[in-house]
Amino acid sequence: MTTSTAIAATMPERPPPHPSRLxxxxxxxGPLFTAAYLVEGALRGDGYSPLRHPVSSLALGPQGWQQIANFVVCGLLVVLFSIGLRRTLRTGPGAxxxxxLVAVWGIGLIGAGIFVTDPVGGYPTAASPVTWHGQLHDLAFSLPAFAALTLAMLTATVAFARRRSGWFALYSALSGTAFAVLFAFALIGFAGTDxxxxxxxxxxxxxxxVGWLWLALLATNRRRAARRATRRATR
Known part of the structure; x- marks a missing residue:
């Protein structure tokens, strides 16, 4: 037996891949963020309208700390998810x-919580002062975050097509398009355009x-893929 053969024989096998707990x-x-703002909006009785006003406006007023916490906690969860996603994708297209891009979405949520928005659509006051933190909320965090998640979906379209996951590539394309179009409608409305x-x-x-659902199905896709890889490696 040669020395190299002996060393190879004593080295432990690389453990099979497994889904990251992250x-x-x-x-x-997604369910956490949605449940939080639905409850907050239902209990907000000072003129707040979920149909008219943005989720960010829930961070204004005496109860605003609840939505601020929602932004920060969920942003941190998204960043943790992005780390798990990187570990699971490993190499290849979109890895x-x-x-x-998913991490940028999470960072945007954190920043949107820390830097509170200005009044929008007459809530909580008809006056609409422009503040430095409101500008940071919009220009440095919210808009880049929505742009990043749109790009994440469109990038996943190409990446998963090349990974021979056609159904998820198509779903990502449709989700990215719907996400961007719906957000554009929202921006037009928040600007005061009837x-x-x-x-x-x-x-x-x-x-x-649409964005939260895509993230959840992306997590499900990668967990299943990692489990299939584990089963193949242990045969």
Whole structure:
């Protein structure tokens, strides 16, 4: 027996791949974020309208800390999910770009919580002062976050097509398109353009829901793929 053969024989086998536990964050973050803002909106009785006003406006007022916490906690969960996603994708198409873009979405949520928005659509006051933290909320975090998640879906379209996962590639393309279009409707409404103003909050919530669902199904896709790889490696 040669020396190299002996060394190879004594080296332990590389453990089979397995789903990262951090992928669970991608399954729970959407329902958590949605449940929180639905409850907060239902209990907010000072003129707040879920149909008209953005989720970010829930961070204003005496109870605003609840939505701030929702933004920060869910943003951290998204960042953790992006780490698990990177570990699971490992190499190949989209292995770096998709997790990175998802992480930007999470960082945007954290920043949107820390830097509170200005009044929108007459809530909580008809006056609309422009503040430095409101500008940071919009320009440095919210808009880049929505752009990043749109790009994540479109990048996943190409990446999963090349990974021979055609159904998820198609789903990502449809989700990215719907996410961007619905958010554009919301922006038009928040800018005060009729007839979108009265339903701007609804368009935003629909857009965000599309995004959360995509993240959950992405987590499910990667967990299943890792389990299949584990079964093949242990045969």
């Amino acid at each position: 992928l669970v964050a991608g399954l729970v973050v 770096l770009a998709v997790p990175l 007839p979108w103003t009265s339903t701007a909050g609804l368009w935003q919530r629909l857009s965000v829901s």
